[in-house]
Amino acid sequence: MKSINRIPELVAEMKELSQLDLVVGVPVDDEFLQMIARVNENGLTLRAKHNYLTIPTAAANGRKAKDIPGLFRPKGKMVLAVADKSSHNGIKVMFVLKESVRIPPRPFIRFTYNHYKDDWQSLMRRQVGLLMDGKATARSVMNALGRQISNDIKRTIKQMQSPRNAPLTVARKGFDDPLIDTGKLIGSITWKIERKS
Template identity: 35%
Template sequence: MSEFDLLPDGARSELETLNHLRIEVGVFGTDDTYMPMIASVNEFGANIKSKNGKYLTIPTKLAGDHKASEFSDLFFGTGKNGGHFLGKENGKGGIDVYFWCVNEVHIPERSFIRSTFDENLGSWVDRCADWLVEVATGDMSAKTMLEKLGNVIVKDIQAKIRAIQEPANSPATIERKGSTSPLEDTGHLIQAITYRVVEL
């Protein structure tokens, strides 16, 4: 008789079930959906160029959440430093800049998923060891164990997003967002982090 034979009724089955379950954590969707794209760009970094014109239009705080095409009264201009913009006269003898026009934008790598795994894997393994005892004693199901793990990982990734400060945002981005936190803006990325338990 082995120790495995001494397990409570159902516990052996739950331990075997762990071999047929997998947990996935991240931002889910198809490759062309918005939030997975945002997550990927920040996780790995990217160089972004305009697909439909010469320039990318980077909104200032004045533009808010609007696109350049939503404004009919903007003109194209060149600043003293040679930078291009879309703006309009402000009635006080000056010009309000609504969009900066650039050929390319470099988004630096700000890993929040891989780095969280690197920093927390040992802690997660320790938790799983404790939970595995509960599964073996019949006090927890295999699925519940993975759901608990999923919740812990999601919270750790969300905390990492809030904690990242480097590389810093550009001055224009800080002015528009009103924040120096590179990955926090609308909160959509944090909310998009989730997990799922998958049967193999």
């Protein structure tokens, strides 16, 4: 039986693997989602630049204060409203005025890393074993790891329920899921393979 020398192929794939980096999470070229991820990881206190922050209620329906005609501040109230004859008090609150708002940390990336890193190391060992058996390549190893890490981050986003959303946020969103609003954040979680510089 003829023997096959796979050592040069194995050496080449191991060298390739050592030259690759895996980037997992929010796309680095999306500044808005990067900001959302950082705020959730670390928390943030927002302070009004002028007088007050305008925190939208569900009635604002995604509009900004400048887009709502007839908006006014009722005397003695910390809200912006519009006249509404159907309401018991004659107004419909569109925004709540606050000097500052604290967004608590919801460290979904750190949590995922701390809870799944041992699983990722085990997966990497299994994948390198497949590579050595000729059943995987450097890129397929990295793709398997990226897929798993990405899925684990998404699982954390779906499952993280604490700290809860503020009541005003729940009313605006229509549900209480701290890391999910439009689905854009969770939908953006992916991975890419880069060559080390």
